Amino acid sequence: MTVDYLQKIDLKNIPSNVSDISKKIINSQYFTPMEIGKYMSSMFKNNKKRNVTILDPGCGTGNLTLALISEICEWSVKPQTIDILLFEIDYDLIQELKVNMIWAKEYCLSMGIELNYIIKNEDFIFNSVKQLQTKQNEKFDYIIMNPPYKKLGTESEHNRSLLKIKIDVPNYYAAFMALSCNLLNTNGQLVCIVPRSFCNGKYFEKFRVNLVENYKLEQIHLFEDREGIFYDDVLQETLIISLINKNPNFSNTVKISYSKDVNFENVSLDNKRLDNIIFPTDDEKIIRMINKEDEEVVEIINNLPCTLDDIGIQVSTGPIVDFREKGTISDNPTLFSLPMIYSENISQGRVLWPIEGKKPGNIKMNEENQSNLRPPGIYVLVKRMSAKEEVRRINAGIFNSNETAREKFVGFDNKVNYYHINKHGLPNLNVTAGLTAFLNSTLVDFYFRTYSGSTQVNVSDLKKLRYPTFEQLEMLGRYTLEENLGQDEVDEFITKIVTG
Ligand SMILES: C[S@@+](CC[C@H](N)C(=O)[O-])C[C@H]1O[C@@H](n2cnc3c(N)ncnc32)[C@H](O)[C@@H]1O
Known part of the structure; x- marks a missing residue:
């Protein structure tokens, strides 16, 4: 695609009509720079289907969808049709989203692909919970997302709704991930950019255990510059994770990639066995991303002689x-x-x-x-x-x-x-x-x-x-x-x- 067009969208990354700062905070409106969108899209595997279905929950003005469409249009075996469902709660972003999607449709047509899209100016959580409860929900081949990052209040309507389908998470991004996993076709793929906090910690344990026991981890991308992935005040460290709706096993290989920043120059790649990242005996299934230099330090600490119990403290x-x-x-x-x-x-x-x-x-x-x-x-x-x-x-x-x-x-x-x-x-x-x-x-x-x-x-x-x-x-x-x-x-x- 016309790199030009993606660049143009990138320049509009903070859409002009997001002037209301409080809304930006309420809805966690941090828009993904196109370089990240492109890198995320490159992680998707071509399923070589004639018709592919895509979901983009919390799509903003559609940056990620556009990057993915651009990627699909480059595949040597292209689908004949692409059906996309986009969710965005903020009405003010819908007009710009529509303009972008009309353009994407035209672009796909020029590449011989029919693009159909539905924009839902609705709440993704309420909508998906309802769908999943009826078990009549649509399933998707590809889900791409940069979800909201806020904390999820235990007393909130969203939390109550999620608990009905046994999703118990402390944060919106984990809710979006858990719902998305449930919405994947068999062998369907989710690629999302999210905070790193779910990789360890008690609050995310149930979510993490379900994720790693039922989905095959394909790739985790880390940024060496821990700050500055988004423009302003996203304080948490972020990573990109790619997983497939397929039973995992501990001998699977997981790609761990690193880039200095969002320019993705000199990306380094490590292939690790899953059991090097998640220890099979660990009930909490902590996800440990350890690169070669770190391994030495981890060895030193792991080889120390005592547990805290052993020293009686x-x-x-x-x-x-x-x-x-x-x-x-x-x-x-x-x-x-x-x-x-x-x-x-x-x-x-x-x-x-x-x-x-x-x-x-x-x-x-x-x-x-x-x-x-x-x-x-x-x-x-x-x-x-x-x-x-x-x-x-x-x-x-x-x-x-x-x-x-x-x-x-x-x-x-x-x-x-x-x-x-x-x-x-x-x-x-x-x-x-x-x-x-x-x-x-x-x-x-x-x-x-x-x-x-x-x-x-x-x-x-x-x-x-x-x-x-x-x-x-x-x-x-x-x-x-x-x-x-x-x-x-x-x-x-x-x-x-x-x-x-
Ligand atoms: C972090 S932004 C990312 C936007 C876009 N995906 C991107 O990458 O540029 C999250 C988006 O989710 C939207 N959002 C927040 N809560 C939502 C909800 N419950 N349902 C649907 N969209 C939501 C926000 O308005 C915001 O546009």
Whole structure:
């Protein structure tokens, strides 16, 4: 197709009539640059059918459909007819979509292909759930999409509707993916660009397990530049995934491709067996994208001697939910107030308190909250969420009662994870410093990034990590405290534990 025409559409990528910023946010209107559309389209396999059916849910002004049509028109064996169904909820985009589709029809005609399309200015979720409930739904050979990325409220009508057909997901993009999978013909193919967050994490577990157990993963494309895939404020890391409605098996080969950015210059490709990406014994079916350089780091961490259980330490989410504390949290300390610790208090391996911040740093013990406060001691705290500008995914710091409020109980906010032994502090400062240095090491940070696209650090992730022995952590702690070790030295220490 007339690369020219696609370029023209690309220039209109943020359609002129999307002036209403609130609507842009409500509907997650981030339009796909044509370079991405073209790359996504190149992933589709020619099924050599005479008639192909295509679905584009949340199609915007039809960028992805146009890119796919352009690709199909290049195939040596072309279909005779293409039937396309497009869903777009925003009425303001429909006119531009219609213009683009009229043009696509003409273009197909010039290539000897009959193009039929139906535009539904409707809600894709409600519509598809209804269709799937009646089991009279249409099925498609190809589905291409860049769905909305918003969170799905548990009380929302959309969520209620999805639960009726047992789709239980935390986010719109996963809802669109789950519905689309159900709408694929046997051997039909879905290619979509979505956040990476579904690859791990508890919230996506049911969705992910269903996906990887029932669909054959063909390709995953990752962008090395983690930001800037879309124009502005899409904060999450994105990937392109291609899968086929066909039973998978662990010896399947999956293509893992990388490009620096959306220009797709020098795309590198790795062929991996499925069981290298999803471990067969992993009940959660975490999808781990590990490239060759990362493999070495993963090996080091996987070969560490202990689980967290082995070293007799536990990790939990901070038990204080600040907005549920009525009248017990305050800015100003009193004789009876105790330190209240938030993720903001964690900085450069330490927990600083009090700090000048937005959050009130004092909590009073009462009957309701006393079981959620922890006795004085030394704990390792880890931020549950890192800010976008933070270089590290894992930010750990030592909380030491002796440095804050001696002998006082302490409140840990639920935006921090804390390491403890039966809800008490760790036995000595060396092991605490060692654990903190280990968690803050480049190796652990790198390891986390290989399988986590989200900036969240969940307790389940920390529980799954392998650790040095208790004694090795004590030794590392002693060194870091005495010698003020740099990052390279900490990494070297950890590597030596494994290599002997
Ligand atoms: C991330 S944008 C992508 C648009 C287009 N697919 C593209 O790649 O340029 C998601 C689109 O889905 C639409 N949308 C959001 N919720 C929808 C829903 N429930 N049903 C149908 N469309 C929806 C938005 O209006 C928006 O145009």
